[in-house]
Amino acid sequence: MGWSGDACIVGIAERPSERKFHGTPTLTIEQWAGLAADALTDAGIDPEAVDGLVCAGDVAEASLFLPATIAEYCGWPVSFAERVDLGGASAVGMAWRAAAAIELGICEVVVCATVGRPRPPSPATRGPNPRAVFGASSMEWGSPQAEFDVPYGNVAQNCGYAMYAQRYHALYGWDERGRAKIASDQRVSACANPAAAFYGQPITVDDVLASRVIATPLHLLEIVMPCSGGAAFVVTTQDRARDCAHRAVGVAGFGERLTHKTPTYAAEMPRTPVRDASVRAFGMSGLAPADVDMVQLYDCYTITALLTIEDSGFCGEGEGLAFVDSHDLSYRGDFPCNTHGGQLGMGQTGMSGGMSHVLEGVRQIQGRAGERQLRRHDTAYVSGTGGVMSEQGALVLVGG
Amino acid sequence: MSDAAAPMPKPRPLPTPVSQPFWDALRDERVVLQRCDACDRWVYYPRARCPGCLSDQLTWTTVGGLGTVYTFTVAEQPTAPPFADEVPQLLAVVELTEGVRVSTTLVDVDRDALAVGLPVEPVFDHGDDGLTLLRFRPRA
Numbered sequence: 011m012g013w014s015g016d017a018c019i020v021g022i023a024e025r026p027s028e029r030k031f032h033g034t035p036t037l038t039i040e041q042w043a044g045l046a047a048d049a050l051t052d053a054g055i056d057p058e059a060v061d062g063l064v065c066a067g068d069v070a071e072a073s074l075f076l077p078a079t080i081a082e083y084c085g086w087p088v089s090f091a092e093r094v095d096l097g098g099a100s101a102v103g104m105a106w107r108a109a110a111a112i113e114l115g116i117c118e119v120v121v122c123a124t125v126g127r128p129r130p131p132s133p134a135t136r137g138p139n140p141r142a143v144f145g146a147s148s149m150e151w152g153s154p155q156a157e158f159d160v161p162y163g164n165v166a167q168n169c170g171y172a173m174y175a176q177r178y179h180a181l182y183g184w185d186e187r188g189r190a191k192i193a194s195d196q197r198v199s200a201c202a203n204p205a206a207a208f209y210g211q212p213i214t215v216d217d218v219l220a221s222r223v224i225a226t227p228l229h230l231l232e233i234v235m236p237c238s239g240g241a242a243f244v245v246t247t248q249d250r251a252r253d254c255a256h257r258a259v260g261v262a263g264f265g266e267r268l269t270h271k272t273p274t275y276a277a278e279m280p281r282t283p284v285r286d287a288s289v290r291a292f293g294m295s296g297l298a299p300a301d302v303d304m305v306q307l308y309d310c311y312t313i314t315a316l317l318t319i320e321d322s323g324f325c326g327e328g329e330g331l332a333f334v335d336s337h338d339l340s341y342r343g344d345f346p347c348n349t350h351g352g353q354l355g356m357g358q359t360g361m362s363g364g365m366s367h368v369l370e371g372v373r374q375i376q377g378r379a380g381e382r383q384l385r386r387h388d389t390a391y392v393s394g395t396g397g398v399m400s401e402q403g404a405l406v407l408v409g410g
Numbered sequence: 411m412s413d414a415a416a417p418m419p420k421p422r423p424l425p426t427p428v429s430q431p432f433w434d435a436l437r438d439e440r441v442v443l444q445r446c447d448a449c450d451r452w453v454y455y456p457r458a459r460c461p462g463c464l465s466d467q468l469t470w471t472t473v474g475g476l477g478t479v480y481t482f483t484v485a486e487q488p489t490a491p492p493f494a495d496e497v498p499q500l501l502a503v504v505e506l507t508e509g510v511r512v513s514t515t516l517v518d519v520d521r522d523a524l525a526v527g528l529p530v531e532p533v534f535d536h537g538d539d540g541l542t543l544l545r546f547r548p549r550a
Contacts, residue, residue, distance in 0.1 A: 143418055143490050157423045158455040159513040161543060163499045165490040172483035173503060180481070180526035225501075226484040274503045274513040279481060 013294045017109035018251040018258035018410060021053025021244040022369045023123075026205040027357035031128050031238035038070045039083050041125040045242035046084060053244045054255035055119055062090035062120035064108050066100040068361040070129055090117040097146065097396025098308055099266070100124065101241070101365035102403030106264035108245040118250060123242035126360035146397065148271075159272045167310065168233065170273045170398030172225035175313040178280040179227060181328065186227060188331030189312040190218035192347075193231050193354050195339035196309070200351025202341060202382035207237050207357030218312075232312040232354070239359025241369055251410065257376045258410035262389075263295030268401040276399065280317055281327070284393055284402035288322040291391070295406035299323040302406070303386040304374055305345070306367035308395040309352040318393050319347070322404065341382040349374060349382050364394050368405065375409040420492045423541055429456040431470050436542035439534045441475035443508060444468040454510035475532035477506040477546070482516065482524050504530055504546050518547040 023045050036044075042065065050057050063086065065076055072079045077091035090111040094103045101124060108120035145166030148155045164170070175189070197213045200206040213231060221230040251258035265287030270276050292298060299322060307322075309315040316330045324345075325333040337345035350356055350370040353363045371390035373379045379387075392405040425433045432455075435442040444453040448465035459466050482502035488494040489501070500516040502524075516524065517533050530546035537543065 143492070144421075145490075149421065151424050152426050154455050156421070157425070157429060160421050161423050162501065162513050162515050162545075163485070163489050163493040163496060164501055164513040165493070168487075169483050169485055169489050169499075169501050172485070173481040173501070176483055177481035177526055222486070224485070224487050225489075226486070228483075272513065274511050279503075 013263070014113060015260045015262040015295065015408065016248040017112035017245055018248060018260050019105065019243050019372050019407070020246050020251050020254040020256060020258055021049045021055065022372050023048035023052055023242045024205065024366065024369050025127065025238070025240040025359070027207040027237040027239045027359050029207050029235065029237050029357060033127070035128045035130040038068065038125045038129055039080065041127055041240050042069055042080060042123050043084050045123045045125070045240050046121045049121060049123070049242040049244045052255065053246070054253065055244060055246065055250070059119045060084070060086045060088065060121055062088050062108065062111055062117035064092045064094060064104040064120060064122040066104070066124050066361045067093060067095050068125050088117065090120060096394070096401050096403065098310060098364040099394035099396040099401045099403040100361055101368045102264070102392060102394030102405050103266060105243070105245065105261055105368055105405055106266070106403070109261035112245060112247055118247050120245045121242060122245065124240065124361040124365050126239040126362040128238060155272050159274060164272065164274065167398060168225045168228065171311040171313055172228045173273060174280050174317065174399060175227050178313065178317070181280070182331070185331045186219060187215050188334045189232060189316060190215040191334050192309070192312045192315050192339060193218045195343065196348045196352040196355045198340035198342070199349050199382055200355025203350050203356070206351040206355050207235060208351065208355050228311060228313065234310050234353045234358035234363065237357030237359050239362045241359070241362040241365035243365070243369060243372065256378065259372045259375045260408045260410055261405060262297070262408040263291040263293065263406040264404060265290030266403045271397055271400050273398045273400070282317050282321045282399045282402060284318050284395070284404055285321040287402050287404040291404035291406050292323070295408065297389060297406055299391070302389045302391045303346070304349060304371070304384055304390045305347045306349070306371045306390060306392045307347060308364060308367060308393050309348055309354050310358065310395065312354070314395055314399070315347065315352070317399070318395070322391065322393065341384060346384055349379065349384065367392050367394065371407045375407060418492045422537065422539060428458050432456045433541060435472070436534060436544055437536070437540065440472050441532055441544065442470045442472050443510060445471045452508040452510050454512060473506065473508055475506065476549070477504040477530055479516070479524070479526055479528040479530060480505040480511055481526055484521055484524070500524065502546065512544065515545050516547065517545050523548065
């Protein structure tokens with residue numbers, strides 16, 4: 011592939027997940043700049059050295075020209091700027107785009123950030139925000155989703171993921187405890203992460219299955235809880251990484267695959283695009299699934315993590331429930347999966363929820379995970395998922 | 411959210427010049443699909459070009475509208491506030507005989523009878539606005 015894997019993640023910043031934000035609301039561009047400052051401080055890099063930035067679509071003060079708006083606001087003339095529009099796969103996409111730009115020699119210090127705290131109310135009066143009613147579903151005229159899916163009530167995320175789960179079980183059997191165990195094992199890790207919204211609140215498989223059904227077969231405790239937060243990381247060259255404060259975490263491999271927006275039009279439910287993305291990521295890195303010390307898998311729902319375990323090659327198709335049943339997924343276990351608690355345990359901090367998986371991989375590899383620190387922590391596999399299994403990315407991270 | 415005071419109307423399809431024949435046919439209680447003259451692919455939803463070969467030679471063809479349930483969910487909580495009156499929503503993806511898949515809801519069915527693979531037939535749900543939605547029920 012001609013990929014050296016030399017670009018490194020060297021600094022991170024993450025706001026704690028809060029179900030109700032207790033601070034003073036700030037503009038999202040202000041949050042972005044604050045996260046950037048903290049991640050650069052963590053790395054030990056002078057903000058004046060920044061020459062690249064990657065944002066997602068979550069900065070609310072501009073709908074277009076977002077990278078330029080951020081460059082201007084932060085006072086950075088940049089040689090590389092990207093806005094990644096991959097929903098929950100954005101953070102993984104940001105990491106490899108930044109690493110690729112660095113490998114190409116376009117830039118040396120790239121800040122990637124996602125915001126997730128509330129904004130103060132605008133003094134201008136506005137009508138109801140359609141995003142508040144229809145989630146990520148498009149309501150624009152001419153959008154296929156608005157015309158052929160939304161009128162039937164096929165709206166937002168819950169029903170799409172539920173339909174993936176329904177078909178999965180119809181094909182592979184009805185052991186719901188396997189799905190529930192993902193949530194309860196990850197909660198063990200959340201209980202070792204003071205930044206998690208569910209810190210100090212363990213749950214059992216029975217608790218998950220006893221929680222109310224939102225969309226069959228998914229229960230409340232299999233679905234992420236929306237929270238406030240924010241996250242950022244800094245990517246730089248191997249040369250610069252030597253002078254940074256923490257262990258360099260190389261982006262050794264990556265993959266990305268997009269197939270549909272609405273899962274009605276997925277090629278082969280319940281198979282998912284991360285199949286292709288993971289093969290590429292592992293291939294580039296020279297590692298196999300069995301080689302990694304941990305996995306940090308996008309987990310907006312239990313079914314998302316389950317399908318990602320299968321389609322990333324950690325077990326065969328249809329073997330995921332048995333795999334989960336025979337492994338301990340907590341940070342103490344033999345298959346550490348989402349050692350920060352995942353988004354199921356952390357709470358979903360908007361677009362920053364997807365970034366939490368990247369940051370936890372970095373934190374573990376750098377040996378900074380505190381109570382939940384893994385003993386073997388040199389390599390991590392990270393996934394991102396946007397839409398309803400619509401777009402997925404994979405990273406293999408390796409400590410320097 | 412904060413706009414609960416003014417209930418939003420249920421979202422309805424807004425046909426485009428390309429999709430209009432599909433909605434016209436549903437109003438006449440027919441299901442039509444586009445077929446690609448270049449690669450013989452069935453196309454749904456309606457498009458200006460074939461998803462794959464990108465040919466613009468697509469021919470509207472009347473089909474039987476029969477299919478099977480590819481997957482489904484029973485939403486116990488509204489998927490969006492305008493659908494609150496439909497809870498439990500019997501949301502489904504139906505695979506038509508031609509192989510294309512359609513977002514829909516199931517009607518005239520006991521929720522316990524729902525299953526992947528259930529054979530279904532079309533139900534033409536005529537609205538006051540002149541638009542007809544394509545729903546499905548178990549085949550008799």
